[in-house]
Amino acid sequence: MPNRFIVGNWKMHNTISQAxxxxxxxxxxxxxxxxxxxxVAPPYVALQAVARLLATTPIKLSAQNVxxxxxxxxxxxxxxxxxKELGCQYVIIGxxxxxxxxxxxxxxxxxxxxxxxxxxxxxxxCIGERLEEREAGQTHSVIQHQLxxxxxxxxxxxxxxxxxxxxxVWAIGTGRAATVExxxxxxAAIRSFLTTHWELNAEQIRILYGGSVTADxxxxxxxxxxxxxxxxxxxxxxxxxxxxxxxxxALD
Ligand code: PEP
Numbered sequence: 001m002p003n004r005f006i007v008g009n010w011k012m013h014n015t016i017s018q019a020x021x022x023x024x025x026x027x028x029x030x031x032x033x034x035x036x037x038x039x040v041a042p043p044y045v046a047l048q049a050v051a052r053l054l055a056t057t058p059i060k061l062s063a064q065n066v067x068x069x070x071x072x073x074x075x076x077x078x079x080x081x082x083x084k085e086l087g088c089q090y091v092i093i094g095x096x097x098x099x100x101x102x103x104x105x106x107x108x109x110x111x112x113x114x115x116x117x118x119x120x121x122x123x124x125x126c127i128g129e130r131l132e133e134r135e136a137g138q139t140h141s142v143i144q145h146q147l148x149x150x151x152x153x154x155x156x157x158x159x160x161x162x163x164x165x166x167x168x169v170w171a172i173g174t175g176r177a178a179t180v181e182x183x184x185x186x187x188a189a190i191r192s193f194l195t196t197h198w199e200l201n202a203e204q205i206r207i208l209y210g211g212s213v214t215a216d217x218x219x220x221x222x223x224x225x226x227x228x229x230x231x232x233x234x235x236x237x238x239x240x241x242x243x244x245x246x247x248x249x250a251l252d
Contacts, residue, residue, distance in 0.1 A: 004249040005229035008236030019046035025239035035251035051087035062090035068111035080119035106149035131170035165231040171211025187226035215244040
């Protein structure tokens with residue numbers, strides 16, 4: 001299995017000065033472990049300040065979103081080359097808040113994934129079902145549709161540069177994480193779908209779980225061989241809990 005991957009999604013939290021304080025606190029606590037890759041995704045405006053503080057550290061930088069276009073008359077958008085120059089290595093694409101609060105379609109997400117890859121930014125591609133879809137027994141069909149449309153037009157080499165984040169919408173920000181069994185079942189289905197459709201080696205595929213991960217439930221989640229890490233919202237805004245989760249993720 002690949003190394004564990006922990007991503008902190010700061011969402012719309014932290015001004016530049018607050019972001020600097022948080023990253024300094026994280027750096028003061030964090031002891032890097034070669035089996036864990038750690039990444040933070042601050043808001044756009046704080047990327048440069050955080051990039052400077054991370055420059056000589058093993059913690060990597062991610063953006064929370066990206067435009068599918070390289071440049072042009074797209075007011076308010078930020079392009080892949082802009083993120084690349086800021087030092088981003090990763091970009092979160094298709095987060096449920098982008099899909100459901102800002103109306104991002106599967107097609108738009110697919111275009112963003114292609115654009116990111118063209119500029120050597122590695123997508124963290126989020127998928128997940130809503131509560132009513134789970135209750136209607138549609139979890140697998142929703143996930144398969146999101147994978148099929150989001151990854152359309154990509155070859156298996158490109159897929160190797162993508163991290164999948166399974167984030168059930170009902171678990172994000174609710175304090176109600178999926179059980180290990182629920183997450184494992186969907187992760188296994190994602191792995192199987194990708195290996196079947198893209199002829200990938202299952203071990204190449206990195207699949208994170210996201211949705212109310214905390215320092216208290218991380219241990220149990222990471223015991224599943226199908227869970228390669230976590231995408232963390234609320235718990236990454238506290239340096240102690242974020243670093244604790246990274247420590248729990250370390251492989252023996
Ligand atoms: C997220 O924003 O992707 C997320 C998983 O948030 P939280 O950890 O707060 O549920």
